[in-house]
Amino acid sequence: MNFSNYEQSILIVDDEKSNRNILTELLSPVARIILAKNGEQALKKALQHKPDLILLDIIMPDIDGFEVMTSLQSHPETQHISVIFITGFHDEFAEEEGLSLGARDYVTKPFSNAIVMARVKTQLELKKKEHQLHLLANTDILTGINNRRQYETLFEKEWNRCWRSQKPLSYLLIDIDYFKKYNDSLGHSAGDETLTKVAECLESSLDRPADFVARYGGEEFVIILPESDLTAAEHVSKKLCDNIFNMKIEHPKSPHKFITISIGATSTIPSEEFNKNKLLNKADDLLYGAKDKGRNQYICG
Ligand SMILES: [Mg+2]
Incomplete structure (x- = not known):
C-alpha cells in the first residue's frame, strides 16, 4: 500500500x-x-x-x-x-x-x-x-490489491451501472494451478511471495480504469470488466494466462513447470433473471472445466 x-x-x-x-x-x-x-x-x-x-x-x-x-x-x-x-x-x-x-x-x-x-x-x-x-479496510493485506469486501462494493456498483445502461459485464474467476503443491514443496513464505506477484501481474494486465481485480480468497482472484462482452473477456483471459506464464516462476510440482492460472470467464447484461449469483456460479463451473481440461487455460462461456 x-x-x-x-x-x-x-x-x-x-x-x-x-x-x-x-x-x-x-x-x-x-x-x-x-x-x-x-x-x-x-x-x-x-x-x-x-x-x-x-x-x-x-x-x-x-x-x-x-x-x-x-x-x-x-x-x-x-x-x-x-x-x-x-x-x-x-x-x-x-x-x-x-x-x-x-x-x-x-x-x-x-x-x-x-x-x-x-x-x-x-x-x-x-x-x-x-x-x-x-484503503486499509478495502485492501488485501498480503497482496495489496482489493480485498473481498472491496470486491463486493465495486461489483455491486458496476453491476448496477451496467444494469442502467444495459451493457454487458464480464466476470472472470481465476485460480492459481497446483498452488497447494507449490506451498507444500517450497513453503508458505514462497507461496505468499508468489501470490503477491500473481496479484500484481493480474492488476497490471488490466488496461481500463473501471476494470478491477480482487483477491477472492486463498489463491482465487476475481476480475470484473464493466461494459465488456465475451469477446473482450476472452481477449483479457488469454493475456492474463500468457502474462502469468511468462513470469516464469518455477513450480517444481506442476506439469507446466511454471506457475500458471486457470480462468472461467463469462459475461451478461444484468437482469432480474440472470442475477449476480448466477454469474458467479457460471464462472465457477467454467473454471472447473478449465481445471479438468488440464489447467493453464481459460474457458469462456
Ligand atoms: Mg459572494
Missing part, C-alpha cells in the same frame, strides 16, 4: 475574483486548486474532480452556497466531500445554517490567512486519515 502519492485537492467556490485569487495564492502550496465562480460550476466540478475539500461562498447569484451544499449532500458521489463555508463577517445565522447543513467548518470574510490555513489544514489532515482507513 502506498499512501505517499495521494495528492489532495481543494475546490474554491466564490463569485468574486479577488477572493478566488487570494485563496488560490494562500492554499496552492498545500493542495491542488480547482476554481468555480458560481454554484452551477461548483456542482459540476465537484462531481468531476471529487476534491477533498470545498471552500464554499454563501452569497452568490443564482444558486447560493446553501443550495450547493444541499445538492452535494444529496448526490452519493459528492456527499462525502468536506465543506468549509465562507460567510460574511459576523453573520451568525449563516454560520449556524451552514453547520446544520453538514459543513465541517466556516471562515469569515475578510479572511485572516492564518485562520483559513489552520482550518483548511485540519480538514485536509482528517481527509488524509479517512482515505488511509478506507
Whole structure:
C-alpha cells in the first residue's frame, strides 16, 4: 500500500475574483486548486474532480452556497466531500445554517490567512486519515490489491451501472494451478511471495480504469470488466494466462513447470433473471472445466 502519492485537492467556490485569487495564492502550496465562480460550476466540478475539500461562498447569484451544499449532500458521489463555508463577517445565522447543513467548518470574510490555513489544514489532515482507513479496510493485506469486501462494493456498483445502461459485464474467476503443491514443496513464505506477484501481474494486465481485480480468497482472484462482452473477456483471459506464464516462476510440482492460472470467464447484461449469483456460479463451473481440461487455460462461456 502506498499512501505517499495521494495528492489532495481543494475546490474554491466564490463569485468574486479577488477572493478566488487570494485563496488560490494562500492554499496552492498545500493542495491542488480547482476554481468555480458560481454554484452551477461548483456542482459540476465537484462531481468531476471529487476534491477533498470545498471552500464554499454563501452569497452568490443564482444558486447560493446553501443550495450547493444541499445538492452535494444529496448526490452519493459528492456527499462525502468536506465543506468549509465562507460567510460574511459576523453573520451568525449563516454560520449556524451552514453547520446544520453538514459543513465541517466556516471562515469569515475578510479572511485572516492564518485562520483559513489552520482550518483548511485540519480538514485536509482528517481527509488524509479517512482515505488511509478506507484503503486499509478495502485492501488485501498480503497482496495489496482489493480485498473481498472491496470486491463486493465495486461489483455491486458496476453491476448496477451496467444494469442502467444495459451493457454487458464480464466476470472472470481465476485460480492459481497446483498452488497447494507449490506451498507444500517450497513453503508458505514462497507461496505468499508468489501470490503477491500473481496479484500484481493480474492488476497490471488490466488496461481500463473501471476494470478491477480482487483477491477472492486463498489463491482465487476475481476480475470484473464493466461494459465488456465475451469477446473482450476472452481477449483479457488469454493475456492474463500468457502474462502469468511468462513470469516464469518455477513450480517444481506442476506439469507446466511454471506457475500458471486457470480462468472461467463469462459475461451478461444484468437482469432480474440472470442475477449476480448466477454469474458467479457460471464462472465457477467454467473454471472447473478449465481445471479438468488440464489447467493453464481459460474457458469462456
Ligand atoms: Mg459572494
